[in-house]
Amino acid sequence: MYNLAMKVSELGEFRLIDLLADAAARSKPAEASSWQQVLVGIGDDAAAWRSDAPVQLATTDTLVQGVHFTLDTIAWEDLGWKALAVNLSDIAAMGAVPRYALLSLALPGDSEVEDMAALYRGMAKLANQFGVALVGGDIATAPLVVITVALWGNGLGGDDLMLTRSAAVPGDRIAVTGHLGSSAAGLKMLRQKLRFEPETTAFLKEAHLRPHPRVAEGQMLARHGVKAAIDISDGLIADLAHVCRASKVAARIRVDRVPVHPRLRASFKDDPLGLALSGGEDYELLFTARRGLIDRVKKAADCPISIIGEIVRGEPGTVTLTDEAGKAFDWQGRGWEHFVSTGD
Amino acid sequence: MYNLAMKVSELGEFRLIDLLADAAARSKPAEASSWQQVLVGIGDDAAAWRSDAPVQLATTDTLVQGVHFTLDTIAWEDLGWKALAVNLSDIAAMGAVPRYALLSLALPGDSEVEDMAALYRGMAKLANQFGVALVGGDIATAPLVVITVALWGNGLGGDDLMLTRSAAVPGDRIAVTGHLGSSAAGLKMLRQKLRFEPETTAFLKEAHLRPHPRVAEGQMLARHGVKAAIDISDGLIADLAHVCRASKVAARIRVDRVPVHPRLRASFKDDPLGLALSGGEDYELLFTARRGLIDRVKKAADCPISIIGEIVRGEPGTVTLTDEAGKAFDWQGRGWEHFVSTGD
Numbered sequence: 001m002y003n004l005a006m007k008v009s010e011l012g013e014f015r016l017i018d019l020l021a022d023a024a025a026r027s028k029p030a031e032a033s034s035w036q037q038v039l040v041g042i043g044d045d046a047a048a049w050r051s052d053a054p055v056q057l058a059t060t061d062t063l064v065q066g067v068h069f070t071l072d073t074i075a076w077e078d079l080g081w082k083a084l085a086v087n088l089s090d091i092a093a094m095g096a097v098p099r100y101a102l103l104s105l106a107l108p109g110d111s112e113v114e115d116m117a118a119l120y121r122g123m124a125k126l127a128n129q130f131g132v133a134l135v136g137g138d139i140a141t142a143p144l145v146v147i148t149v150a151l152w153g154n155g156l157g158g159d160d161l162m163l164t165r166s167a168a169v170p171g172d173r174i175a176v177t178g179h180l181g182s183s184a185a186g187l188k189m190l191r192q193k194l195r196f197e198p199e200t201t202a203f204l205k206e207a208h209l210r211p212h213p214r215v216a217e218g219q220m221l222a223r224h225g226v227k228a229a230i231d232i233s234d235g236l237i238a239d240l241a242h243v244c245r246a247s248k249v250a251a252r253i254r255v256d257r258v259p260v261h262p263r264l265r266a267s268f269k270d271d272p273l274g275l276a277l278s279g280g281e282d283y284e285l286l287f288t289a290r291r292g293l294i295d296r297v298k299k300a301a302d303c304p305i306s307i308i309g310e311i312v313r314g315e316p317g318t319v320t321l322t323d324e325a326g327k328a329f330d331w332q333g334r335g336w337e338h339f340v341s342t343g344d
Numbered sequence: 345m346y347n348l349a350m351k352v353s354e355l356g357e358f359r360l361i362d363l364l365a366d367a368a369a370r371s372k373p374a375e376a377s378s379w380q381q382v383l384v385g386i387g388d389d390a391a392a393w394r395s396d397a398p399v400q401l402a403t404t405d406t407l408v409q410g411v412h413f414t415l416d417t418i419a420w421e422d423l424g425w426k427a428l429a430v431n432l433s434d435i436a437a438m439g440a441v442p443r444y445a446l447l448s449l450a451l452p453g454d455s456e457v458e459d460m461a462a463l464y465r466g467m468a469k470l471a472n473q474f475g476v477a478l479v480g481g482d483i484a485t486a487p488l489v490v491i492t493v494a495l496w497g498n499g500l501g502g503d504d505l506m507l508t509r510s511a512a513v514p515g516d517r518i519a520v521t522g523h524l525g526s527s528a529a530g531l532k533m534l535r536q537k538l539r540f541e542p543e544t545t546a547f548l549k550e551a552h553l554r555p556h557p558r559v560a561e562g563q564m565l566a567r568h569g570v571k572a573a574i575d576i577s578d579g580l581i582a583d584l585a586h587v588c589r590a591s592k593v594a595a596r597i598r599v600d601r602v603p604v605h606p607r608l609r610a611s612f613k614d615d616p617l618g619l620a621l622s623g624g625e626d627y628e629l630l631f632t633a634r635r636g637l638i639d640r641v642k643k644a645a646d647c648p649i650s651i652i653g654e655i656v657r658g659e660p661g662t663v664t665l666t667d668e669a670g671k672a673f674d675w676q677g678r679g680w681e682h683f684v685s686t687g688d
Contacts (some may be wrong), residue, residue, distance in 0.1 A: 012588075043590065044509050045575060046403035048499065051395065055383065058479070059390035060446045060494050062485040102404045104448075104492045122676040135402070138492075142408040146486065148448045150404050150494030155392065165388050228680065231389060242358075244389065258654040 004117055009109030013139050017043065020120050024134050029125045030138035034099045034133040038217035047135035049100060050225060055155025055162070065145040073190040075107040076115040078209040079147070080122030087151040088213035089283040093231035095163040095222025098132045098153040098215060102271065106142035119147075128180065156222055156278025163218065164286065167227035168247035172311040177214050177303050179261035180236055182207035185268050196267045196301055203263045211283040217303060221287055224297050229287035241317050243286065250314025253277075256324040261305040277321075348461055352612040354451030354457065357483050360457065361387065363581040364464050364557035368478050371468045379441045379451035380479040382665040393444060399499025399506070405432040417534040420459045423491070423552040424466030430577065431495040432474060432557035433627040437575035439507040439566025442476050442497040442559060446613050450486035463491075474559055500566055507562065511571035512591035516632035516655040521558050521607035521647050524580055528550035528623025529612050540611045547607050561647060565631055573631035585663050587630065594658025597621075603650040621665075 001047065003174070006018055021042035028035050040048040044057045063069055063083050084101060091098040103123065105228070107116070120134075126135050132151070155162055186208025189201070196204070214231070221229060228247065230239045236258065244251050268275060288311050298305045314320075321329035350650050352360055365386035384392040407413055407427050407431065418426070427444060435442040463476075467548070471478050476495070490670025492677050500507055532538065533545070540548070558575070565573060572591065574583045588595050604616045612619060631658065633641070642649045658664075665673035 019630070039506070040438075040508055041403075044399045045434040045573075046440070046441075046497075048401045048506060051400045052398065054394060055392055056386075056395045056400070057390045057392045058444065058446055059478070059496070060448050060492070060498070062448045062450055062484045062490075062492065064484050064490075067485050068489070090389040094384075094392065096390070096392075100402065102494060103401055104404050104494075106404045106406055106408050106490055121665065136404070138405050140406045140408050141411050142490065143410070143488065144486075146406075146408075146450055146490045146492075147493040148404070148406065148482075148490075148494075150402070150446060150448075150492075152496070153390075159383055159394070162383070162392060164384055185439050229389075272597055279504050296519060312608065316587055328462070 004114035006113050007019055007109065008111045008113055008116060008258060011015050014300050015173065016116065016139055019117065021157065022034040023117065023120050023126065027128060027178060028133065029128050032133065034131050035342040038060040040106055042136045046101065046203065047100065048310055049135065053182045055156030055159065056152060056300060057094055057096045058150065058152040059087055059151040060148060061086045062088065062146060062148040072211055075124035076118035080119035081126045081210050083147045083149050084123045084126050085211045085213050085283060085311040087149045088215055089231040089233065091151060092107045092215040092218035093163060093285055094334040095161065095218045095229065097219065098130055098151055098154050100152055101127060101132050101134050102150045103114060103137035104148040105137065105180060107214055108143060108148040109141055110264045139154060156219060161222050163222055163226060163229035164230065165230050165243050165246035168243050168249055168288040168311045170249055170311050170313045173291050173294055173307045173310040174253070174286065174288050174311060175294050175305050176250060176259065176286045177305055178218050178233070178265070178284040179259045179304070180232065180282050180284060181272060181276030181279045182261050182264050183211060183281040185264050199263050200263050200267050204267065208281065209282065213283050214285045217285055217301060220300055221285070225293060226297065227290045229285055232282040232284045233280060236286065236321050237277050239286055241319050243288065244319060245317035248316040249311050250316065250320070251292045251309060251311055252320045252322060253309035254324065255329045256323050257306060257308045346456035347474045350457050351453065352451060352455045352457055352460060355457050360460060360483055365426050367461065368468065369609060371472065372477065372525050373472050376477065377473040382479055386480045391444065391446065393479065397498030399503065400434060400496060400526050401438055401499060402494065403431055403558045404492060404497040405430045405434065406492040406620040410432055414497045414515060416557060420462035421466035424463035425470045425554050427493050428467045428470050429555045429627060431493045433575040434560035435495060435497045436557050436559040437507060437629055439505065439562045439573065439574050440499050441563065442474055444496055445471060445476050446476050446479060446494045447481035448492040449481065450490040453485055472618045473531055474493050474686060477503040484485040505566050507566055507570060507573035509535055509572065509574050509587045509590035512587050512593055512655045512670045513632070514630040516572065516594055516653045517584065517635050517638055518584065518595060518597070518630065518632050518655060519638050519649050519651050520574065520576070520603065520628055520630050521561050521649055523603045523608070524576065524626050524628060525616060525620030525623045526553060526605050526608050527625040528619040529608050544611050545606050548611065552625065556624065558629045561629055561645060564644055565629070565641060568644065570631050570633045570641065573629055574629055576626040576628045577624060579622040580630065581663050583619050583630055583660050587632065588663060589661035592660040593655050593671040594660065594662040595655055595665060596654055596667065597653035599673045600666050601650060601652045603648060634640055641648050
């Protein structure tokens with residue numbers, strides 16, 4: 001229907017919107033309940049849908065070219081995936097069900113239309129996986145690419161079935177889903193053009209470019225009665241510090257318990273732990289709860305869950321690292337204090 | 345509590361979020377029902393609120409420095425006001441009730457903290473006027489300022505109490521609220537440093553920098569049974585063409601009936617009509633309905649409402665201009681065809 005081999009400025013804003021609306025209409029899974037509730041989709045002043053959820057949630061995240069990504073290391077389709085993934089991860093961290101998304105795209109007029117179609121395709125692939133309806137957005141001219149997604153969802157039930165940063169209490173154990181540091185390792189590999197065996201390359205690339213937000217796991221945690229969680233986007237220590245600050249508690253981490261994937265350990269021998277502690281963009285969930293509850297959650301989970309430390313009384317926002325012998329972990333001035341002190 | 349005389353990079357992202365959260369907490373009207381329903385505000389992974397509205401609406405709009413604004417012609421507080429106003433206008437054009445907003449702010453690290461506080465203050469002033477709760481957002485570094493607001497609201501009732509672009513039918517009269525062209529005239533005045541008498545200067549400045557979205561009017565239209573509307577952001581002809589395209593109809597405009605404010609007519613003698621027809625950023629509502637319904641709406645409205653033309657059968661998206669004698673209006677190649685043809 002459209003010639004994709006042209007610039008956005010030649011196609012025009014309104015035709016680009018038509019093109020994306022067509023793509024959305026073609027790719028949407030007819031059975032998704034979010035799409036079935038849409039009253040007004042792309043192309044009007046606002047999107048509209050029917051809702052009967054008593055609790056609504058919303059989040060937004062922006063990716064800026066040259067700051068959060070460079071087009072040297074990420075393809076447009078991956079970028080679309082990731083722009084939605086970082087928002088899905090926020091909804092996952094609240095234990096909620098993602099439902100509707102809007103895409104705001106600021107981009108240079110000489111952007112290729114087929115690149116925008118690829119970006120949208122990547123976003124739609126992930127959206128369809130989680131039953132999220134892309135119902136609208138905005139396109140604007142800018143000297144560089146800025147992608148903002150606004151995403152909202154439904155709470156699982158009443159006010160109390162929700163995960164927040166502010167619910168950690170002394171005595172809670174600290175647990176994380178999956179493995180940490182692989183995304184940062186992937187970025188390092190892409191930037192420095194490091195070479196590994198094909199399986200490791202694919203693993204690290206996927207970890208960085210196509211993160212899988214823990215949406216099902218977040219809901220499972222909330223259903224089991226977990227109250228405190230955050231997604232790991234800034235890095236384990238930084239995000240744990242956010243939880244501690246919001247909950248007015250401190251935390252102790254046993255660094256030997258931080259889960260590092262064997263492929264990361266094998267490929268980044270000199271500092272896998274550094275990547276795991278402060279690398280960021282893992283989009284795993286960090287949560288805190290009593291040990292018995294975490295044991296029950298572990299049995300119900302389809303992914304690895306590791307207990308890595310505990311919440312303690314102390315200067316709010318402080319994270320202390322120890323080794324397996326309980327001694328202060330020598331961080332060799334790698335600068336994690338920077339993270340711990342942010343927002344004091 | 346915070347020293348405002350510093351750069352954003354010195355304060356840090358998390359402290360800036362704290363500062364804005366404090367500002368939000370201090371400025372919010374305790375009686376606003378949106379705020380009373382907030383479960384989780386600024387500072388967690390997502391915002392959350394209680395809702396019992398059966399129809400939800402959402403919109404987003406981005407303002408890019410150098411494209412939508414320059415800091416030569418707009419103050420930070422006005423920019424905050426305007427970034428929310430353009431979104432409120434979209435919700436107004438659906439006949440809905442705005443409720444919750446998220447602010448995504450991409451900005452250079454050397455931005456002044458007090459400028460960000462002013463931006464937020466402007467946004468909060470307008471938000472409070474309409475009972476909108478600013479519940480969260482995102483702050484990112486970027487080489488230029490990009491402001492994206494995501495706003496959502498409640499429908500007035502069931503599916504049928506909504507204004508859309510696609511409901512215009514032949515025989516409908518076309519009406520607009522208020523006056524057109526004043527915002528474009530204000531921009532021209534600011535850019536070209538034109539000088540008028542103080543009242544005119546103040547009027548044109550306000551029209552461009554502090555638009556008043558027609559939120560109450562949009563709801564009034566929907567309650568009276570109006571079905572088709574759009575807000576005038578791209579310009580009268582361009583936005584009417586959007587309605588015609590979405591509704592698969594054509595339109596005829598009587599240019600002598602397009603409402604131009606006396607102050608605009610007096611200050612821009614050579615082309616007040618050009619500004620009114622294609623200037624844009626008026627944030628007035630354009631709607632279509634049978635004449636009898638428009639007459640009833642006029643009686644109920646607190647603002648001027650002018651009938652300017654009618655919806656006719658024809659090539660979808662086509663807008664024809666005529667003078668008071670019914671003759672094709674000589675547009676002297678001012679380029680309005682560009683607008684009419686977009687999205688064909």
